[in-house]
Amino acid sequence: MTFLGLPTAPPGVGHLRAPEPFPAAARQALADSQLRGNLRRATATIRAKRARVVGELPDWEELRAAGEEIKTATMARLDSYLEQLEEQVAARGGTVHWARDATEANAIVAGLVRDAGATEVVKVKSLATDEIGLNEALAAQGIAAYETDLAELIVQLGDDWPSHILVPAIHRNRAEIREIFLREMPDADPGLTDDPPALAEAARLHLRRKFLSARVGISGANFAIAETGTLCVVESEGNGRMCLTLPETLITVMGIEKVIPTWADLGVFLQLLPRSSTGERMNPYTSMWTGVTPGDGPRQFHLVLLDNGRTAALADATGRAALHCIRCSACLNVCPVYERVGGHAYGSVYPGPIGAVLSPQLTGVESNPTLPYASSLCGACYDVCPVKIDIPSILVELRARHVEEARHDHRVPRPEAITMAAAAWVMASGGRYQAAQRAARAGRALGRGGRIRRLPPPLAAWTSARDAPVPPAMSFRQWWRQEHQNRVDDKGGRA
Amino acid sequence: MRIALFVTCLADTLFPDVGKATVTLLERLGHEVDFPEAQTCCGQMHVNTGYQRDALPLVRRYVEVFERGYDAIVMPSGSCAGSVRHQHAMVARRCGDELLARRAEAVARRTYELSELLTDVLGVEDVGAYYPHRVTYHPTCHSLRVLRVGDRPLRLLRQVAGLELVELPDADVCCGFGGTFAVKNADTSTAMLADKMRNVLGTRAEVCTAGDSSCLMHIGGGLSRLRTGIRTVHLAEILAATRSGGVG
Numbered sequence: 228m229t230f231l232g233l234p235t236a237p238p239g240v241g242h243l244r245a246p247e248p249f250p251a252a253a254r255q256a257l258a259d260s261q262l263r264g265n266l267r268r269a270t271a272t273i274r275a276k277r278a279r280v281v282g283e284l285p286d287w288e289e290l291r292a293a294g295e296e297i298k299t300a301t302m303a304r305l306d307s308y309l310e311q312l313e314e315q316v317a318a319r320g321g322t323v324h325w326a327r328d329a330t331e332a333n334a335i336v337a338g339l340v341r342d343a344g345a346t347e348v349v350k351v352k353s354l355a356t357d358e359i360g361l362n363e364a365l366a367a368q369g370i371a372a373y374e375t376d377l378a379e380l381i382v383q384l385g386d387d388w389p390s391h392i393l394v395p396a397i398h399r400n401r402a403e404i405r406e407i408f409l410r411e412m413p414d415a416d417p418g419l420t421d422d423p424p425a426l427a428e429a430a431r432l433h434l435r436r437k438f439l440s441a442r443v444g445i446s447g448a449n450f451a452i453a454e455t456g457t458l459c460v461v462e463s464e465g466n467g468r469m470c471l472t473l474p475e476t477l478i479t480v481m482g483i484e485k486v487i488p489t490w491a492d493l494g495v496f497l498q499l500l501p502r503s504s505t506g507e508r509m510n511p512y513t514s515m516w517t518g519v520t521p522g523d524g525p526r527q528f529h530l531v532l533l534d535n536g537r538t539a540a541l542a543d544a545t546g547r548a549a550l551h552c553i554r555c556s557a558c559l560n561v562c563p564v565y566e567r568v569g570g571h572a573y574g575s576v577y578p579g580p581i582g583a584v585l586s587p588q589l590t591g592v593e594s595n596p597t598l599p600y601a602s603s604l605c606g607a608c609y610d611v612c613p614v615k616i617d618i619p620s621i622l623v624e625l626r627a628r629h630v631e632e633a634r635h636d637h638r639v640p641r642p643e644a645i646t647m648a649a650a651a652w653v654m655a656s657g658g659r660y661q662a663a664q665r666a667a668r669a670g671r672a673l674g675r676g677g678r679i680r681r682l683p684p685p686l687a688a689w690t691s692a693r694d695a696p697v698p699p700a701m702s703f704r705q706w707w708r709q710e711h712q713n714r715v716d717d718k719g720g721r722a
Numbered sequence: 723m724r725i726a727l728f729v730t731c732l733a734d735t736l737f738p739d740v741g742k743a744t745v746t747l748l749e750r751l752g753h754e755v756d757f758p759e760a761q762t763c764c765g766q767m768h769v770n771t772g773y774q775r776d777a778l779p780l781v782r783r784y785v786e787v788f789e790r791g792y793d794a795i796v797m798p799s800g801s802c803a804g805s806v807r808h809q810h811a812m813v814a815r816r817c818g819d820e821l822l823a824r825r826a827e828a829v830a831r832r833t834y835e836l837s838e839l840l841t842d843v844l845g846v847e848d849v850g851a852y853y854p855h856r857v858t859y860h861p862t863c864h865s866l867r868v869l870r871v872g873d874r875p876l877r878l879l880r881q882v883a884g885l886e887l888v889e890l891p892d893a894d895v896c897c898g899f900g901g902t903f904a905v906k907n908a909d910t911s912t913a914m915l916a917d918k919m920r921n922v923l924g925t926r927a928e929v930c931t932a933g934d935s936s937c938l939m940h941i942g943g944g945l946s947r948l949r950t951g952i953r954t955v956h957l958a959e960i961l962a963a964t965r966s967g968g969v970g
Binding site for chain 2: 629650654657686689707711
């Protein structure tokens, strides 16, 4: 298979695939009432904060449109912006590395850490490095990676996975966090309480020692500005800035879709991102660096540009909009599915609505087949997206692609395909449709007291928690014919 | 005005009273309503489950049945109207039929959900209805976020004599139906339904109404299983009701 004569880009590898189907993972998550309570409280709080600060801006819709436009234009010429970025970074003393997938990226980073003579690294919160499983890859080479974002630290110490893009430990409450700290931090005060300031202080003392001793820092990037080769990380805690400025060597792993053309473009995104993500007008720390600066900050800077399925996603006209994502997580916080099942059910570092469209595109739909269906298509995600990614339409497109691929791969159609084809065949003819309605009325035999309490498969799942209506004695069209016999004209009557 | 009714396959087969109410209401307002019997289904279930190729004949059928002879096409469903307006041309294009896509776009421009037709095209908010009950309104996702009907249904309900309208908390959150989502992801759907029902029960309303029979079937199925006694009634049925009865 080729696209425009080019070889097909490789699929992404790493933490992008669900180990089990979404419905099964969701069922387990739904049974955890602690998790549901935590998620309900946390998402409701962030939703309200976001709504308040977005409401303050009279030009919010224009900003969203500008964000969408910049991303669309950038993706159309991504290759040239990436080359410009590489030139600029190199001209300012940095080194650029290209990684086709997670395996290549991990090997590059491990090699750079070894070259720096380090066995420990400190990390800025980064989804890209979670995506490629960098910490495990480094551990396999005898290199210890320490997460320094408070929530990432909680997740790492708890031997756990992030469940939210912005709030990785959203599934944990403070009692659980205290327990993790006491168990996993050798330097924690045994009298530690679950008071948030006390927990933050324990983490601060623990991390300070790491900041001062680490010789290599590893980060992701929120944006990379092609015109000057400048990288940008936004954060709330300041721990990121410690990692970006204290170590001698800084390694940044960045998905290729993060590049933006100019500083003027950055201005748009710095207005959109904090309001959409933390519900703040401006995030507390915005760090920017360009190559290396003698006498100030890291002596060596390496930028690893990661593809890992992105070029493949870019080839799809509808789906490529998922690459516009600026990782604000507003779509997670408004999603009724995410709010109930949490991030782990999505089985990828990218959970929620954006994960349901991004993960299958990075890996190929065939190896993530249940995620495109993990949505009721309610559309709340599209309304809050700061760059107007039409997530419901991409979900529908991915479902179509999944069905087409399944049709192509299976010589015997799946039961669902047979049902859908039969329904379409029935609906495409007035006569067959009416015959089917008569058959549905046979379902009246199942009814008791005006309701059906148990349906046969494949609709049995419906009646696990809901009654089904008993088909009426007469369909609408039978009533119409009876009432309007004199008025049925030839045109309407050809069924 | 000559109005064609697209009753929707769901209302035709399971909720005929919704179709009857739509006819009663529009005729009471002095309009001629026709029901072209060749109509079947908008194809949304196929599209949203990934079967776009199977939906193509349904798109063609909708276009052929409704493209001539009517000033407007109305349907008592925000979801089906959303499918006609936002999916039909897309399906035709995906299947490589540009001509059908253009015809679909032309028909879609004259296709309205009931509250849109009443307020935007017919210019009425007080339809002369009488419904002496405590009612709460669930704005279905596709009415709200695909069609953007906004407060049109509420404006219509506020004019209904005898009706006490109570606000539904978290009204804009999905009830968990989502077509085949309710079957493919039954557990998640049920969890969403549980929260919707808790909010409906909290209003102490007698009736929960909406502009979509599908969502009402979902919410109503849950309320019935729990024997709550709260009924689900389509917006069209409330607007068609008068002091002398009125529906059907």
